[in-house]
Amino acid sequence: MTTASAPTGVASFHDILRIAGCRHHFPLLRQLVNGKPLVYFDNAATSQKPQVVIDAMVRYYETENSNIHRGVHYLSERATQAYEGVRTKVRDFMHAEDQREIVFVRGATEAINLVAHSFGRRYVHAGDEILVSEMEHHSNIVPWQILCEELGATLKVIPMNDRGELLVEEYERLLSEKTKIVAVTHVSNALGTVNPIKELVARAHARGIPVLVDGAQAVPHIRVDVQDLDCDFYAFSAHKMFGPTGVGVLYGKRKWLEEMPPYQGGGDMIKSVTFEKTTYNDLPYKFEAGTPNIGGGIGLGAAIDYLHEIDLNAIQQLEHDLLFYATEKILTIPGVRIIGTAQQKAGVLSFTMQGIHPHDIGPILDLEGVAIRTGHHCAQPVMKHFGVPATARASFALYNTKEEVDAFIKALHKVIEVLG
């Protein structure tokens, strides 16, 4: 996880070997792109899917597909059991206390919108403050901004230093009796910074302020224990952790979820409806209106099983080594500036090249079979902080290799040949 120090993971050699072999689990990675072996370094945008996840979803649609919580027939019962079984897996994956604290949503974005909408309208009033950080993804800025505009509340921002680390003393200074919630990312998608969530939560809780953690970039890399972090809400998407798109999770402490009003109305979230009055369903169904992404949920369950098989500690160590290797190599290229040099980093390498617009880097790398992302990464305030319009971003996953880093570095030399 760190770029500056030696690996800290506890993975055994056997684990590392198992991971090295896991590339074969991802069918998509076998293809050539522009005649070159695909180097997929866009994992922060979405990860590839192992065969077991694809198979689980195909099997579901071939043998179990049915609507859940409704039918009294065989298929509906099987589908309900399978889907609710995934909730148990998610509870264990995050080490939540109770599976009623696990709400299925479309993804991290919807999870944050749910809290902004439901918690926000219950607990935030004119004159109150909401605290986000300077390194947030737009998904953890805009929902709060919308809320603030509607209610006459104010959005406050925890600043960061030029390495891309939050200024914890400034954070402490910003916390006040006006602060109604802190919303902060676990891992920055644009910088790779891993934030000290436990400390941030402890400082907010010392003043009775709840904390939402955007875990979209954390769950594929770091073992998350919501009871240990003691956060009040934790949001993530399945598609960045080897699961399908269109499904994600909001963890919320029961004491909050019980009190919060529903986010959307519809089927499944009610106990009874008359034109005079509706009573709402128990947790977590109160927040799950309409037919959910059942097949996607099954895929998420398979992705969690897969991550258990591989071992997150081993993944963390491997990705750390890869990031360290790529960082050393890229710094040998003249004119490269790394954006995001925090002590604690996950597998994201954001950079610029002197005299070359980041948008021009992507297409040349693509011709070499290397897939990266260029742009503002939905984190425009980060770009503003570093005075750049955009960055090029390579982001790693457990199936990436040092040989791929070498191909990436070679492709960057091509960029200089063509544009430098």
Ligand code: C6P
């Ligand atoms: N970041 C990236 O390329 P959704 O779209 O709901 O699955 O995730 C939104 C989101 C929220 N928080 C963070 C920290 C994120 O990185 C993302 C998604 C992608 O960096 C797509 S913009």
